[in-house]
Amino acid sequence: MKNYLFLFLCLIATTFVFAQDVATIKGTVINAADDTPLESVNIVNLNQVIGTATNKDGEFEIYAKPNDTLHFSYLGYKSIKVRVTNDWIKFRSSKIALTELALALEEVVVNQLNLTGYLEVDIKQVPAINNNYRYSISGLQDTGYEADSPGNFTKIVSSIFNPADFLHRMFGKRPNELQKLKKMKQDDEIRNLLASRFDREMLTVLLNVNRVDLDEIVSQCNYSKGFIQTANDLQILDAISECYEEYKLLSRGRTNRL
Incomplete structure (x- = not known):
């Protein structure tokens, strides 16, 4: 009987300690540029494998323990990982800022070709496009695979x-x-x-x-x-x-x- 009572008390103590170690934390996700709240930001606790999303005010709640990592992702913004600290659990709230992705188009330069009408001459004016990159495998001499060949990665993997x-x-x-x-x-x-x-x-x-x-x-x-x-x-x-x-x-x- 005493053994059962001892095991029961240990179970209660373990449960109590575990309960103190976990919490439902809160936070707000904002745009880093103007501090406006972001709605429907995806948040996943990578350790506990649970997820949630922000409401219209950018607010969220999620279950976490100290040192858990939260992954924040939102279309058009750079994804980030944030570690859960003891202070965050203690004060139960934090503000997370996401930065918009900068999309830039590279400048395209078109060079005019002076064609003569003679194929042998004109074809030499067209700049060559070299796509003949090769993958090599360390330790295997005189072995490589064309980068533009179909299934090049599969060939490399299959060779090993x-x-x-x-x-x-x-x-x-x-x-x-x-x-x-x-x-x-x-x-x-x-x-x-x-x-x-x-x-x-x-x-x-x-x-x-x-x-x-x-x-x-x-x-x-x-x-x-x-x-x-x-x-x-x-x-x-x-x-x-x-x-x-x-x-x-x-x-x-x-x-x-x-």
């Missing part, structure tokens, strides 16, 4: 990894990031956010991979190039999640055979 090895490299060594897949699929706010986006930014941030590797993961999971180009971020999330589950089954079967 077969599909099974690639999935093992991406999935097997990133268990913490990939555990977020289930949490991402369970959070309605994040699902709604991903369903309306096609830029892959949130996925790359949450899974801690770059855009090239993200597309290659989906490609190695036997999804078509057309799907990768047209799918929204939620569809890509579901595709990776299904592939990961298949990979775990294959890995379990391989381990049992050994």
Whole structure:
């Protein structure tokens, strides 16, 4: 009886300590240029894998713990990451400023060509466009791939990894990031956010991979190039999640055979 009472008291104490460690923090997101509030800014806690958005006054609330990282993204503005501090949790409010992206068009210079009518002469006046860049692989001499060749990245990857090895490299060594897949699929706010986006930014941030590797993961999971180009971020999330589950089954079967 005493043992049960001791365990019960420990559980209460642990719950009390945990409750003090977490909080629902508040904040306001504004335009850095004129301090006007920004509505519908997407906010995701990268550690807890939960999301929210600002209201018409730029205000938001989200669950967080000290040292959690919040990711703020808004169309036309530079995305930022903000760490949750003890002071923020203590005072429960903060102001976050986002900066607009500067879009500039490069100047285009058109040079007039003095054509003579003789093909052999005129063709020499046309400036050559050199797209023959090559990728080389460290440690492999006299080996390279044309940059403008279709599937150049796949060729480079395939020269080092077969599909099974690639999935093992991406999935097997990133268990913490990939555990977020289930949490991402369970959070309605994040699902709604991903369903309306096609830029892959949130996925790359949450899974801690770059855009090239993200597309290659989906490609190695036997999804078509057309799907990768047209799918929204939620569809890509579901595709990776299904592939990961298949990979775990294959890995379990391989381990049992050994």
